[in-house]
Amino acid sequence: MWVKRRLIPFNPCDGFQVTNKAQDETRTREPFSASDLRTIFNRDHLPVTLPHKFWAPLIGLYSGARVNEIAQLQVDDIEEVVGIWGMHIRRQVKNTHSRRFVPLHPELIRLGLLAYVKDVQTAGFAHVFPGLSWGDNGPGDSVGDWFNRTYLRKTCGITNPAKVFHSFRHTFATAAERAGIPDGRIAQLTGHSTGSTVLRQHYIHVAELPRRLDDISKVVFPEVELSPRKPGFFDPYLRRQRALENRERRKTEGR
Template structure:
């Protein structure tokens, strides 16, 4: 048994060579061994080429470590954990040919295919979706999922509560369906589950497991406009926010992040993950560089952009704060925030802001940190700013012309964006930073 050559690949302890063939091997963590049939995962990489082994091992390492993280999250039931385990340690036993592919088997196969494409957050969300679907339908053969099966599924979803596993962990599906006066999950949540089933059956149809996708065309119509999902902050809300923002030098993020959101429309995670080097002076304009370098994430391609720092934020002392961070050789702007696999850097701050928002600002459940984006968008729209400028400011695609813009159009110059962002004038007094 010959170990993988040191220096060619970082996972030296996980790769070895036997009779010229490269293999991957990793120990199952002690706290997870109860879920696995063996204490060690071992797979042939089926190649004699070191470079090919490296590429395959990177993918395999990612999948296995992601599986460990998902199982540790505590969000999955026994059936879903078994699916995740079998996606990396396939069972030698196959479903009966006469019965067909079972729902849990199909979910495991589909999840394995999508793992490299999905973010950890999507993996967790889809795990929750499939867990509920299996609870409702049972581990049926996929070929037995008829149109009537899907109509019955949709009917039950419309009567079940949101957060079923958190609020009613002891009740069965049937018990919940028989309980009176339970607020049902939203139409959006129902459609998310129907969409998950539709995507799964589409995969099954492509693989020849079923002949038709019986989950298509079943999403419910949600007549609410997109801008009704969240409410914008009022001027009185903003006054309460700025009056209550802590200015403690030990927690600078609690002062600056809400203000940056208020005067830029950036998403919470975009602000939370900023590195010191992401604040740049471009053509004489201070800007936030929103990018996915290092451990940062973007929601979509349109999210990568330059956003001018509002003069009001500069006036309050942000550049001085930036220089202090540089002098201290801090890599990121908010060193109190820690990275999580699913939420990035925003989890801890998001929980604090939710408490702050409810205690000092409003009890309206539709008013959240995301309301700053609505505030920025609405303020600029009312000022007559063209949609494409607003879209670039907040990181949306440019509507029906997005393909033309992305192929042939250039980004707006920082000076033009600055002329737009200065229109965000809320007429409120804000105590300056004194860190």
Template sequence: MWPRAKPPAPPRPSPAAAHGAGIVLPKPFLLKRASGLYARFLVPADLRSLLGCRFLVRAPPGRGDAARLVAARMAMALSESFKALRTGTMVNDDIKDILRRVRENGHQDLTIQQVRLPNGLTLGGVEINTAEDRRLFRQTVQDLNALAAKDPLMAGMHGWEPSQPPAPPKPPAGPRLSERIDVYLSDMRRAQRAVRNVMDTEYTLRLFVALGGDKPIEEVTATDVRAFLDALAVYPANASKKAVFRGLTPLEVVQKAKGGGHPTLLERTQEKRRDHLAAFFNAQADEALIPKAPHKAIMNRSKSKTDAPTREPFTPAELAALFDSEAFPEWASKYPHRWFGSILGVATGARINELAQLYVDDVAEVGGHWGIHIRAQRPDQRLKNAHSSRFVPLSDTVLQAGFLEFVEDVKRAGFERLFPHLQHTEAGGYGDTMGDQFRAYAIKRGLTGRLKSFHCFRHNIVSNLVNERGIAIQVVQEITGHDLTLPSGLRHYVNPGTIPKRFDALNAYGPPVTLPAYAPGQFDVAFKQVRHIERRRATAASKRHSTSQKG
């Protein structure tokens, strides 16, 4: 068989014919210059007067093949532009914009090797080069999804699955711990809870957040509570007052404390922290913010541990050391609250703040006996609880030590408060300074145990009256202000019928130390210093206020 002759090739169009058809492409000429690579295009002769130039020069992005590809795209765009210029459908200013867009878009070809659509269909070898390609690809995907939705049988035969509707949005997270803590503390203040109680609660809750993170309230679990209790077990006592922990975060304090060598919180203190946390979560459950308080799943510590006494009475030797005939007057003669504050403490067993907040008119004679009213009749006075309001008679020993003469000296000096040197704070009332000074003195006298503080006088009273003298519990409770085991209608801090029994009990008690005698006018110089101290405090407060306003 003879080979078939090839048909002759079609004749190439002449440049003029090609030019008239509008298919002649300006050929880019790539130039290398110091500033980079450039593409130069020759402007057709009939358009040079319109464009005002013989050549168009642009810098394509990239190098090598990428630059040549962009230059070719510029040539294609110029070819179409030249054709439009000749027909009058375009102005010469548009050419610059066209070349700019071509240059910025660069090489946009995209070939997708394989893509799995939401309906399960897999496509391969999809080439997307232009905006039109992208539009068609998007339309194809939408059509396939619509087909799968309208004809499930056909979709199943072809292995297509309709795209699943988007999952419903998650409900917004509930309030965070820090937000609910602020609300809870506000509720406590509105209920007029004791300032110390509010501050202790705030410290506990802020510590819980610092150790476990500020998460939504409903995400807190029993595991978080266990981690907090474990941290309390190693948390050092008075960490904020120790230089070794200064500047550390609570988490860093725990890590450092795990090395040992630091006194930890008392078990009762740890239980108080747990109680604060439990009350907070119980309130959140009552408000239906959480289904159940997370601490409920954790066993409480044995009562034999939690009910253990936190302090013990001073021993006879310790009382003798505190009221030494030389050491005590030397220490106590500086301030009246040291002198008679300590004497009233050992003689009545009253709490330190109950004594520190006394006013002159709280000293009175009731039922034929001089004593002190423990009450809260003024804004700066407060009681631990309702049972704390009471009248405590003073023993003959206290009166013989010159207490009433001291009261007259305070009146003569023009003070309403019995111990005017003490400054009031929201946290501790008037008792903080008095307690700190007494503790420092006790340590100096050799009482270095952690539990040896002013509060031990209270334990001396209860232990001596109940265990050694067999005084009726009711009488002791009327003296100390503990919860009376009586119907509520019979509980009253001034019951003249029982005052003689209170006096007899305290008079028999003593106290069992030799009290120094007070010399009238002994604190006249100290009383004159109060005015200076008050002016100094006012000046310091004014400076703090000015600094805060500037800040």
């Protein structure tokens, strides 16, 4: 406007690009290297008794899902559709593009995720990861803070500030691209915008699920070598959490 009115000879803001905080953080994040993944998923490092600390990083790696999308999963979000097990990303999503149904990677099934979810359901919990603290942004903050500040930096010794939980999302997308999956189909899996209004309105395309499963199955990480968790493995944690909840309820009822 000032240039058009000839009040100044040039626009001093030319060349500047205004971004918000989320965009800035995304641009400064880097994917994990093969060496990083070997360290993160070292069986001597990874906590194996707390389900959210064991499963959340694995789900992030093998789906590209955001930390809050993972942390707020409920038991009924894990569903079998036309013979394909997957997870509904639909609660407090970042935007309309984020709402989707992601087939479970075969490696997650091999490691025992479905058995764990069944144990959670049997224990009577609604959330896949009971016991997480919920802040204004949901339960993802507690998982992200633990992973970024404690596990990644102190336990694993990965101090690059550009590498955080969100780096799993970049790692997944990079591996998917190298596997030959087109950008639009990667976006469907990760919940990025594809410019399709149909995708926004109908996040489950039954006819596309076999292809989505085929796509996600092509994303492999040979650096990750973990043994399956047997059914009932996390039962001690679930029993402790139930006891804590019962104790808190009795305190509330006694007031």
